[in-house]
Amino acid sequence: MVLEPSNGPLVSSDLQTFGDESLPLFKVEQVQLQFSISSDFVAAQVANNVLVLALATGRLLRIDLDNPGDIDDIDLPKKPSEVGLIRRMFLDPTASHLILTTTLAENYYLHSQSRQPKALSRLKGVGIEAIAWNPSLPTASTREILVGASDGNVYEVYIEPSNEFYRRDEKYLKAVYKIPDGPVTGLWVDLIPARADTRRVVISTPSRLFHSVGRVGRQGQEGSGSIFSRLFESESPVVHEVSRTARPEPSTLAVSPDPPDGTVSDGPEAERAFAWLFGQGVLYGKLRTNAAANLGNDVFNGSKTFPRSQVPATEDASGQRRSTQDPIVGMLLTQWHVLCLVEDRIVAIQRLNGRIVYDQVVLRPGESAVCLLADQKKNTFWLFTTHNIFEIVATDEDREVWKIMLQAQRFELASQYAKTSEQKDAVATASGDYLIKNQQYLEAANVYGKSNRSFEQVALIFVDHGEQDALRKYLSTKIATYERSSTMQRTMIASWIIELFMSKLNSLDDTIATRAQLTENTSTTDTQHELSVVREEFQAFVSKYKNDLDRKTTYDMISSHGREQELLSYATAVDDYSYVLSYWVQRERWQESLDVLKRQTDPDIFYKYSSVLMEHTAIGFVDILMRHPDLDARKLIPALLNYSESNTLPLSQNQAARYLNFCINQLHSTDSAVHNTLISIYAAHSSPSESALMSYLSAQSLNSHRAYDTDFAFRLCIQHSRVQSAVHIYCSMGEYSSAVDLALKHGDINLASVVADRPSDNDSALKKKLWLAIAKKVISQQGTGSIKTAINFLKRSELLKIEDLIPFFPDFVVIDDFKEEICAALESYSKSIAALDLEMDASATTAESIKNDIKALSSRYAIVEPGERCRVCQLPLLSRQFFVFPSCQHGFHSDCLGRKVLEGSGLTKRARIRELQASIARGGRREREARELDALVAQQW
Numbered sequence: 011m012v013l014e015p016s017n018g019p020l021v022s023s024d025l026q027t028f029g030d031e032s033l034p035l036f037k038v039e040q041v042q043l044q045f046s047i048s049s050d051f052v053a054a055q056v057a058n059n060v061l062v063l064a065l066a067t068g069r070l071l072r073i074d075l076d077n078p079g080d081i082d083d084i085d086l087p088k089k090p091s092e093v094g095l096i097r098r099m100f101l102d103p104t105a106s107h108l109i110l111t112t113t114l115a116e117n118y119y120l121h122s123q124s125r126q127p128k129a130l131s132r133l134k135g136v137g138i139e140a141i142a143w144n145p146s147l148p149t150a151s152t153r154e155i156l157v158g159a160s161d162g163n164v165y166e167v168y169i170e171p172s173n174e175f176y177r178r179d180e181k182y183l184k185a186v187y188k189i190p191d192g193p194v195t196g197l198w199v200d201l202i203p204a205r206a207d208t209r210r211v212v213i214s215t216p217s218r219l220f221h222s223v224g225r226v227g228r229q230g231q232e233g234s235g236s237i238f239s240r241l242f243e244s245e246s247p248v249v250h251e252v253s254r255t256a257r258p259e260p261s262t263l264a265v266s267p268d269p270p271d272g273t274v275s276d277g278p279e280a281e282r283a284f285a286w287l288f289g290q291g292v293l294y295g296k297l298r299t300n301a302a303a304n305l306g307n308d309v310f311n312g313s314k315t316f317p318r319s320q321v322p323a324t325e326d327a328s329g330q331r332r333s334t335q336d337p338i339v340g341m342l343l344t345q346w347h348v349l350c351l352v353e354d355r356i357v358a359i360q361r362l363n364g365r366i367v368y369d370q371v372v373l374r375p376g377e378s379a380v381c382l383l384a385d386q387k388k389n390t391f392w393l394f395t396t397h398n399i400f401e402i403v404a405t406d407e408d409r410e411v412w413k414i415m416l417q418a419q420r421f422e423l424a425s426q427y428a429k430t431s432e433q434k435d436a437v438a439t440a441s442g443d444y445l446i447k448n449q450q451y452l453e454a455a456n457v458y459g460k461s462n463r464s465f466e467q468v469a470l471i472f473v474d475h476g477e478q479d480a481l482r483k484y485l486s487t488k489i490a491t492y493e494r495s496s497t498m499q500r501t502m503i504a505s506w507i508i509e510l511f512m513s514k515l516n517s518l519d520d521t522i523a524t525r526a527q528l529t530e531n532t533s534t535t536d537t538q539h540e541l542s543v544v545r546e547e548f549q550a551f552v553s554k555y556k557n558d559l560d561r562k563t564t565y566d567m568i569s570s571h572g573r574e575q576e577l578l579s580y581a582t583a584v585d586d587y588s589y590v591l592s593y594w595v596q597r598e599r600w601q602e603s604l605d606v607l608k609r610q611t612d613p614d615i616f617y618k619y620s621s622v623l624m625e626h627t628a629i630g631f632v633d634i635l636m637r638h639p640d641l642d643a644r645k646l647i648p649a650l651l652n653y654s655e656s657n658t659l660p661l662s663q664n665q666a667a668r669y670l671n672f673c674i675n676q677l678h679s680t681d682s683a684v685h686n687t688l689i690s691i692y693a694a695h696s697s698p699s700e701s702a703l704m705s706y707l708s709a710q711s712l713n714s715h716r717a718y719d720t721d722f723a724f725r726l727c728i729q730h731s732r733v734q735s736a737v738h739i740y741c742s743m744g745e746y747s748s749a750v751d752l753a754l755k756h757g758d759i760n761l762a763s764v765v766a767d768r769p770s771d772n773d774s775a776l777k778k779k780l781w782l783a784i785a786k787k788v789i790s791q792q793g794t795g796s797i798k799t800a801i802n803f804l805k806r807s808e809l810l811k812i813e814d815l816i817p818f819f820p821d822f823v824v825i826d827d828f829k830e831e832i833c834a835a836l837e838s839y840s841k842s843i844a845a846l847d848l849e850m851d852a853s854a855t856t857a858e859s860i861k862n863d864i865k866a867l868s869s870r871y872a873i874v875e876p877g878e879r880c881r882v883c884q885l886p887l888l889s890r891q892f893f894v895f896p897s898c899q900h901g902f903h904s905d906c907l908g909r910k911v912l913e914g915s916g917l918t919k920r921a922r923i924r925e926l927q928a929s930i931a932r933g934g935r936r937e938r939e940a941r942e943l944d945a946l947v948a949q950q951w
Contacts, residue, residue: 033405033406034368034405035347035358035367035368035404035405035406035407035409036347036349036356036358036368036370036402036403036404036405036407037402037403037405038356038370038372038393038400038401038402038403039400039401039402039403040398040399040400041398041399041400041401043399047065047397048067049065049066049067049069050065050066050396050397051063051064051065051066051380051394051395051396051397051399052064052065052066052095052096052097052380052396053096053097053098053099053110053380053381054099054380054381054383054392054394054399055099055100055101055108055383056101056383056384056385056390056392057101057102057103057104057105057385057386057387058103058104058105058385058387058388059074059075059076059105059385059387059388059390060072060073060074060075060101060105060122061073061075061392061399062099062101062108063394063399064096064099064110065096066090066095067090068085068086068088068089068090068093068095068096069083069084069085069086070082070083070084070085070086070096070110070120070127071083071084072084082125084120084125084126084127086118086127087118087126087127087129088116090112093112093114093116094112094113094114094115094116095112095113096110096111096112097111097112097113098110098111098138098139099111100138100140100141102143102147102152103143103147103386103387104147104149104387105122106121106122106149107119107120107121107122107143107152107169108120108121108122109130109138109141109169110127111136111137111138115134115135115136115137116129116134117129117130117133117134117136117138118130119169119171119179121171124171128171128179130169130179130180131178131180132167132178132180132183133157133165133167133180133183136157136159136161136163136165137159137160137161137193138157138158138159138160139158139159139160139193139194139195140157140158140194140195140196140197140214140263141155141156141157141158141197142155142156142158142197142198142199142211143155143199144199145199145200145201145209150170151168151169151170151171152167152168152169152170153168153232154166154167154168154236154237154238155167155168155169155199156186156197156199156211156238157197158193158194158195158196158197158213159193159194160193160194161193162188162189162190162191162192162193162194162215163185163187163188163189163194164185164186164187164188164189164194164197164213164242165183165184165185165186166182166183166184166185166186166236166237166238166239167180167182167183167184168180168181168182169181181234182234182235182236184235184236184239186236186238186239186242187213187242189213189215189218189220191215191217191218192215192216192217192218193215193216194213194214194215195214195215195216195261195262195263196212196213196214196261196262196263196264196286197211197212197213197214197263198210198211198212198263198265198284198297199211199212200282200297202223202299203299207225207226208223208224208225208226209223209224209225209226209238209241210222210223210297210305211223211238211241211242211247212263212284212297213247213263214261214262214263214286215261216254216255216258216259216261216288216289217251217252217253217254217288217289218249218250218251218252219249219250219251219263219286219293219310220247220248220249221247221248221249221250221305221306221309221310222241222242222245222246222247222248222306223245223305223306224240224241224242224244224245225240225241225244226238226240226241227239227240247306248304248306248307248309248310250293250310250313252288252289252290252293253290254289255289255290259288259289259337260287260289260337260338260339260340261286261287261288261289262286262287262340262341263284263285263286263287264284264285264286264287264341264342264343264384265282265283265284265285265297265343265386266282266283266284266343266344266345267343267344267345267384267385267386267387267388267389268386268387268389269345270345270389281296281297281298281299282296282297283295283296283297283343283361284296284297284309284343285341285342285343285348287338287340287341287350289318289337290315290317290318291315291316291317291318291319291320291338292315292316292338292341292348292350292359293313293314293315294313294314294315294316294343294348294361295309295310295312295313295314296309296312296313297309298312314361314364316348316359316364318335318337318338318352319335320364320366321335321338321350321352321357321366321369322366322369323335324352324353324354324355336352336353338350338351338352339351339352339353339379340379340381340382340393341382342382342383342384342391343361343384344358344384344389344391344404344407345389345404345407345408346360346361346362346407346408346411347359347360347361347367347368347404347407348361349382349391349402351379351382351393354371354372354373354374354375354377355369355370355371355372355373356368356369356370356372356393356402357369360410360414362411362414362415362418363414363417367410372393372400373395377395377396377397377398378395378396379393379394379395380394380395380396381393381394382394389404391403391404408427409429411423411424411427412424412425412427412428412429412433412437415427416436416437416440419444421437421440421441421444421457424437424441425437425438425441434460435461435462435463438457438458438460438461438463439458439461439462439463441454441457442454442457442458442461442463442468445457446471451472451475451477451479451480452479452480452483454480455472455477455480455481455483455484455487456483456484456487458484458487458488459483459484459485459486459487459488459490459491460487460491465488468484469481469484469485472484478510478513478514479514481510482507482510482511482514485503485506485507485510486507486551488503489503489504489507489555489558497558500555500558501558501559501560503558504555504558504559505559505560505563505564505567507551507555508551508552508559508564508567508568509567511544511547511548511551511576512567512568512571512573512576513571514544515541515544515545515548515571515573515576516571516573518537518540518541518544519541521534521537522534522537522538522541545575545576545579548576548579549579549583552564552579552580552583552584553583556580556583556584559580559584561584561586564580565577565580568580574593577589577593578590578593581593587606587607587609587610587612587615588615588618590606591603591606591607591610591615591619594606595619595622595623598626600623600626600627600630601627601630603619603623603627604623604627604630604631604634607619607623607631607634608634611638613638613640613641613642613645616634616635616638616641616646617642617645617646620645620646620648620649621648621649621652621653623649624649624650624652624653624665624666625652625653625656628653628657628665628666629665631665632665632668632669635669636669636672636676639677643669643670643673643679643681643684644681644683644684646669647683647684647687650666650669650670650687650691651666651687651690651691653665653666654666654667654691654694654695655694658696660697661691661692661695661697661702664691664695666687666691667688667691667692667702670684670687670688670691671688674688674717679717680715680717681717682717682718682719684717685710685717685718685719686718686719686722686723688706689703689706689718689722689723689726690726692706693723693726693727693729693730693732693735694726694730700732700734700735703727703732703735704734704735704738707723707735707738707739707742708738710742711738711742716742720739720742720743723735723739724736724739724740727739733752733753733756733758733761734758734761736752737749737752737753737761737765740752740765741765741768746765746766746768746769746776746780747776747779747780747783749762749765750762750765750766750780750783750784751783753765754783754784754787759784759787762780762783762784762787763784765780766780766781766784870896871896872894872895872896872899874887874888874894874901876888878901879901880892880901880902880903880906881900881901881902881906882902882903882906882907882909882910883903883906885903887901887902887903889903890903890904890905891903891904891905892904893907893944904944905927908923908927908943911923911946912924919946922946923943923946926939926942926943926946927943930943
């Protein structure tokens with residue numbers, strides 16, 4: 011037993027043009043079952059896409075509509091002849107709990123995980139008419155639920171399924187309320203937001219509707235006792251009563267289903283709706299959730315009644331309207347409509363305006379309806395007869411909501427429910443017209459800006475009414491609706507807005523000034539606040555739409571109004587920092603100038619304002635310069651020199667020198683202009699100390715390449731009497747003589763002495779020359795009276811002798827002043843002569859020995875025996891050319907000896923030996939080459 015697979019639970023709706031207003035709002039479609047049913051339907055329920063059918067035979071069919079092939083076939087524990095036919099069924103919104111009642115008041119409970127209904131013994135004999143499920147939507151148990159009976163009693167029961175045979179499923183049952191004059195036809199319980207322990211209970215009877223709100227009380231653990239007793243005992247319900255009829259009339263209570271995904275779910279429209287069916291019609295309204303003290307009255311006062319008499323009368327076969335009208339026998343709520351089963355028709359009533367939007371005959375003649383149901387969670391709607399199942403399909407049922415809201419002048423809600431651009435534009439236009447009529451110009455400007463109403467018409471409306479603020483707001487809203495490609499329109503509107511801003515700011519300034527002149531006690535606080543707000547709006551506007559403004563035109567407009575602060579704001583917004591910086595510099599606001607400069611990356615800005623900033627805020631400016639290593643320090647040199655010339659601070663505080671040192675030491679600049687500038691600053695400074703300049707020159711001397719111009723540096727040092735530095739430059743160039751002369755010229759003997767020791771020890775002649783120059787200067791300075799002191803000073807160099815100094819002494823100097831030095835010199839010479847004599851004697855002895863060796867060579871010989879062999883190859887020595895060494899009597903073949911020599915020779919000799927051997931083998935000049943080869947071999951060996 012399954013549903014038709016091609017249709018699922020529904021017949022195809024063929025809604026290819028969903029949202030087309032030509033389609034009906036509702037369509038009743040018969041569900042075709044793929045199995046035959048031999049018995050009539052007597053009851054039905056739908057929840058969470060689970061369909062439960064009760065048959066007259068006592069069987070239950072539970073069908074999962076998501077999986078139509080999944081059908082549970084369930085039988086009651088007893089036959090209908092014993093317990094009666096199933097009369098009503100109640101299924102909770104999650105489809106977890108099913109309670110059914112029979113015509114003999116036998117009640118059963120069935121859990122979704124079970125296929126065996128259990129009798130509810132505590133409820134035996136209670137004719138159940140309505141159930142209010144717990145709003146917490148439980149699954150394992152029902153938790154606390156309310157049961158309305160045909161005798162007017164309201165019971166609270168807690169059902170928890172159990173597998174134990176002897177244990178009842180009802181944990182407790184308690185009568186909590188009694189309605190004396192009729193059966194309970196409907197029950198509803200929900201939570202009040204932000205009031206966790208508060209519940210709302212709505213009870214309906216055929217003639218009265220009860221609304222109670224109060225706190226519930228729990229004693230002990232869950233399921234241990236009633237929680238609703240406290241509510242009914244402490245609160246008196248608000249009652250809405252209608253006149254009773256003589257005969258029993260159908261009555262029920264319905265609540266709107268959960269809102270589908272993607273719909274409006276905020277505000278009052280998100281509140282659930284209720285509908286109460288009574289004899290004369292349907293009362294419907296909102297289940298308000300506000301914190302009003304008398305919530306029941308709010309609910310009933312805001313409700314509407316749709317009389318049964320407004321439903322068109324049914325026509326008979328001849329086309330004549332029937333004289334009598336049957337009551338409405340069934341009713342449910344959709345999101346926006348009340349669906350009523352009237353005789354054989356389904357009638358849909360729009361809740362917002364009470365208009366009938368659908369009226370369709372559904373039942374065939376003689377066909378009897380069982381119930382009209384709604385799936386609270388899935389927003390599906392069903393009609394059951396004794397033999398058929400119909401689904402009432404809603405098609406875009408909120409399509410008319412925007413129109414209704416618009417007619418009711420609820421423009422915000424109308425805009426929310428408007429779906430197409432045409433609908434939204436119609437809402438915006440109508441809303442704007444309404445606001446203009448009520449002189450709400452600012453609000454109208456915002457609405458008109460989102461509409462497609464003629465730009466010229468709207469602008470003229472505000473101009474005619476003199477509403478410049480509203481016009482500015484309209485233009486600000488309108489410009490956002492244009493595409494980026496609409497360059498001309500955006501530029502024109504943006505320029506117009508700038509002009510309006512300027513006019514507004516001037517007006518506010520004039521107002522403040524006028525009030526101040528009229529009376530000293532007049533408060534201008536409000537106007538000043540408005541002025542600051544408008545300025546903030548202006549800044550926000552130019553920041554957002556700066557690309558839509560023509561720079562020259564905007565500057566001209568703002569300047570024409572004399573608005574310097576706004577000029578500055580605009581320039582900042584468009585990153586025209588040259589203008590901003592010029593503005594602050596002209597006003598000598600140096601900190602503001604630096605703040606602007608910190609955000610710059612354009613090098614030309616730094617170069618342009620370097621002179622004035624170095625002059626007035628050097629420390630901060632240099633701090634910023636050091637954060638920009640990409641700057642060309644050469645272009646900053648004029649500013650640095652101007653700063654140094656006008657500054658008398660110590661070199662340690664000189665910011666120009668600080669920046670140049672940063673470029674040299676941190677950025678490793680090799681630009682000669684940078685180095686020369688630093689030397690110029692050091693040399694020209696008023697301080698007599700040369701430590702800074704000497705430190706720089708010493709550091710540069712360690713580099714292989716000097717980055718500064720030595721001629722330029724030397725001229726500066728001479729010009730500013732930086733002798734020590736000039737001497738250092740001479741020394742770095744290797745001009746020691748010039749360095750000593752310069753030091754002596756300025757009378758700095760110690761400096762000259764230091765320079766004289768700098769040449770290497772290998773160049774003793776130069777060192778002696780330098781020391782002689784110093785000696786001459788020292789002796790000439792000391793005079794005849796202190797020759798002894800001069801000689802002692804010159805002992806610092808071991809290269810100078812007394813005889814070297816004598817030419818520098820005066821002609822009539824007394825020898826006693828340096829007699830000891832002369833004696834010491836003569837004694838040294840005597841020792842040197844004695845040492846030379848010993849060397850000459852040793853040389854003569856060596857020469858004699860050499861002569862004797864030469865004479866002995868002529869008589870040296872060696873005897874080669876016939877069997878003598880080569881010491882290398884061990885072959886007979888006499889077989890080819892050979893060498894014999896007389897001293898040791900060893901013999902070698904010449905080629906064997908050559909190979910041995912090659913093994914131990916250097917690369918050069920080895921190459922020459924091979925070359926001679928190859929030449930002899932080719933038949934070259936054999937004698938000369940042979941002699942050379944023999945000599946090389948013998949020498950190496």
